[in-house]
Amino acid sequence: RRAPSLDRPCTIAVEGNIGSGKSTFLRHIEKLGNVTVFSEPLEKWRNCQGHNLLDLLYQDPQRYSFTFQSYVQLTLLQAHTQKCSTKFRFLERSIFSARYCFVEKLRRDGIMASPEYSVIDEWFKWIKQEQAVGVDLFVYLRTDPEVVYERILKRDRAEERKVPFEYIKSLHEIHEDWLYHKRLYECPAPVFTIDANVDLGMIGDEYGRFEDQVLKKRVAV
Numbered sequence: 001r002r003a004p005s006l007d008r009p010c011t012i013a014v015e016g017n018i019g020s021g022k023s024t025f026l027r028h029i030e031k032l033g034n035v036t037v038f039s040e041p042l043e044k045w046r047n048c049q050g051h052n053l054l055d056l057l058y059q060d061p062q063r064y065s066f067t068f069q070s071y072v073q074l075t076l077l078q079a080h081t082q083k084c085s086t087k088f089r090f091l092e093r094s095i096f097s098a099r100y101c102f103v104e105k106l107r108r109d110g111i112m113a114s115p116e117y118s119v120i121d122e123w124f125k126w127i128k129q130e131q132a133v134g135v136d137l138f139v140y141l142r143t144d145p146e147v148v149y150e151r152i153l154k155r156d157r158a159e160e161r162k163v164p165f166e167y168i169k170s171l172h173e174i175h176e177d178w179l180y181h182k183r184l185y186e187c188p189a190p191v192f193t194i195d196a197n198v199d200l201g202m203i204g205d206e207y208g209r210f211e212d213q214v215l216k217k218r219v220a221v
């Protein structure tokens with residue numbers, strides 16, 4: 001376990017399906033103080049020089065998934081490399097889930113064309129090699145597709161109204177393969193899994209387990 005060193009804060013990436021409770025988890029963590037939280041830059045994705053790329057993605061995935069994922073990769077690179085003065089830094093998702101979960105899914109379904117996939121992958125490989133995008137721990141908010149699908153419908157984000165259950169289910173499988181079964185691509189850091197199926201109001205003691213076993217220990221280290 002790498003202790004937080006001065007050159008880069010201890011970086012914890014919170015991963016999970018759409019609607020798995022990442023923002024709720026991060027709001028809870030933020031209350032602890034002395035941590036920096038980088039939430040998903042949704043507002044950037046909704047307004048890139050006036051274009052709502054998230055809406056375009058769901059309106060016409062074939063045409064815009066490369067555009068969207070290419071901008072996601074830039075905005076996450078910005079988050080990973082942004083200066084921060086606290087010992088701990090939490091990211092909502094990471095450049096790794098961008099490539100290994102979302103881009104993977106779009107490629108598998110033939111939504112992203114092969115030449116586009118290759119260009120994104122070449123960017124990803126260079127960034128991983130040349131930039132300080134290291135993650136020291138993944139927190140995997142593990143859920144069932146049915147549970148998160150209900151939450152997505154309830155949350156009712158305009159752009160996500162047309163997301164089919166099938167999409168959520170296969171994103172779930174990819175997260176499982178990558179972070180739980182560890183049989184899809186490299187998993188570049190240890191994974192702390194939280195059962196995020198529980199009602200988000202009740203998830204407190206799951207967070208408590210995380211704080212005891214991770215945050216306190218790291219402070220000790």
Ligand SMILES: Cc1cc2cn([C@H]3C[C@H](O)[C@@H](CO)O3)c(=O)nc2[nH]1
Pocket residue numbers: 018040042054057072076093094095097098099102160
């Ligand atoms: C890293 C990464 C995050 C991310 C989010 N999304 C979508 C899923 C949700 O509908 C919305 C906010 O997470 O953006 C995506 O399509 N590709 C992504 N890649």
